[in-house]
Amino acid sequence: MERKPTIIDVAQRAGVSKGLVSFALNGRPGVAPETRDRILQAADELGFRPSIAARSLSTRTSYALGLVVARDPEVIAADPFFPSFISGVERVLAARGRALVLSVVTDDAAEAEAYRAMAADGRVDGVFLTDLRADDERPQLLAELGLPAVTLGRVPSDRSRLPAVVLDDTPGITEAVRHLIGLGHRRIAHVAGPSRLLHAQRRRQAFEDALAAHGLAPARILETDFSAREGANATSTLLADPADERVTAIVYANDPMAIAGLGVAQQNGFRLPDDLSITGFDDSEIADYVYPSLTSARTRPSQWGQEAARTLLDLVEHGSASDVDLPPAGLVVRASTAPPRS
Amino acid sequence: MERKPTIIDVAQRAGVSKGLVSFALNGRPGVAPETRDRILQAADELGFRPSIAARSLSTRTSYALGLVVARDPEVIAADPFFPSFISGVERVLAARGRALVLSVVTDDAAEAEAYRAMAADGRVDGVFLTDLRADDERPQLLAELGLPAVTLGRVPSDRSRLPAVVLDDTPGITEAVRHLIGLGHRRIAHVAGPSRLLHAQRRRQAFEDALAAHGLAPARILETDFSAREGANATSTLLADPADERVTAIVYANDPMAIAGLGVAQQNGFRLPDDLSITGFDDSEIADYVYPSLTSARTRPSQWGQEAARTLLDLVEHGSASDVDLPPAGLVVRASTAPPRS
DNA sequence: CTGAAAGCGCTTACAG
């Protein structure tokens, strides 16, 4: 493998100074068209690619974006959200010559340290902020670190006003509840995600509001960590109630829990959807193939990733970016919901 | 946010030259112990962290490792392997101050381009090579690019002799087949992954060999792309056979397909495991909670990630690394397998 | 429109 060509090689080949090569390559004004063409051609012939390290050092820019995922490995493995989100992000970054630096951590301390390290090492020019929390301290931390960020969803108390890419969870849950009520259900439970997560809170709130709009109150709400295990446990708890007070439908805050709930219900001799209707959230690929196939609220993690990447790139390149509101996701009705047996 | 301290600041504070600071920080010999202590303390007081960009430029090292995932977004979202693998990788890298650069692509051309870009830009010091293929051209490409790599599994024709981290799939499949035969099954099918992938080939081969060891031949083998959708389709095909030739058990090459198959079978009125026994592969979290709970071959993606990261770090730091053989994964027997009805 | 030079923040021979 021969030495990689540098800007000097290009300059010599084109018969100009390296400063001018830099100008030409970066499309700056003030280079005569023919000179520019000569330079570009020389660079092309040499297969020249500027050294990221050298550019980074000069410009204090890393040409990379960061994502810190703070979830239990078990939960993240079961949840199709992040892989889809990341593939959307990648589609945009690859086209723009940016890299994605990924960090996976399991607790808040490690998470803060991951952001600090990314900032102090100059690894990234900005980060995606996911799984927003109540009283989230990360916007504050990122502001201190001087690290631009885009949030997935809006931070209510965010005085730093980070650009947000929003896909409203509410309609999906609202539709699910309306759908169930329309089928005749009156005792409906919610298996919620961790209340510290804003989107889990919002789904829960949407659940309560949707019931209230029909003059109903939640039968029960059980909080989990989003894992299939706790989804299964919550389901067992709900189904252990005496038949006359037992819920006839369960709205789960994600698909893995709904699928686990589906298994547990059948394990306990319930027939779905006759004895119990269930709905999921995120409409993962597998939802279509479980039995009965799962009614689920659709989100578009990949599209979300693309928009988030575009927004963050705008922010780091131009210093500002405007919020993006994605079209709210709807409910995909399948076989896991039906009128209650009564 | 004040300017980040540089090595010059540390040198001034410690009253030495910046060269000496560099020596002290990098633990090189030839620095008097007390001088070293003074320097370290100064660095500590200043909260100094060396600029990665500057180090990279000097040392031609990026202090980052790369992973290119080439799978259909739908497949990757359903498959818990990569998230678990990545979290294992991260655990090791974070402790060593290395970053992970991730790229997600959907076709071979984009994949090659991703490696080229990582190499040309000097983004990474080495890469993980996953989803090995028959006649894999990537070892050759990486050799040309001068990019060190570690493979997950062994490349049979690999003349470049890349270090391999191996977890043998064979025992899991062999045990599954033996388990089914022990239960009395004789007509057993395999729903395989894409034959271009070595691990899919190996599972298939293990399946055939295990049957042959008992004097049996595969009832049927259907190839898929590893997606839940094709797993479902393959299952429909198998179950459409007339009852007297229909298989009584199916060995799936991954869990998402087994779970989809479970759904399809029930959809078609089959009772599991009485009418049909099924086994999965990878033992994902959800396997424990579907109904009936899924018998599956365990792998340890997170542990695999840790070993792969250690090995790749050894390789890039010392120029060589030895192969690692992980203890083969066993079969986790659950409720989806039982004696055939007859 | 073009060139020469300084600078980004490190590492690393080379002297002493």
Added chain:
DNA sequence: CTGAAAGCGCTTACAG
């Protein structure tokens, strides 16, 4: 054991 200096490969004012 320590210092002074060159060099990594770019970008960017500053002259002309």
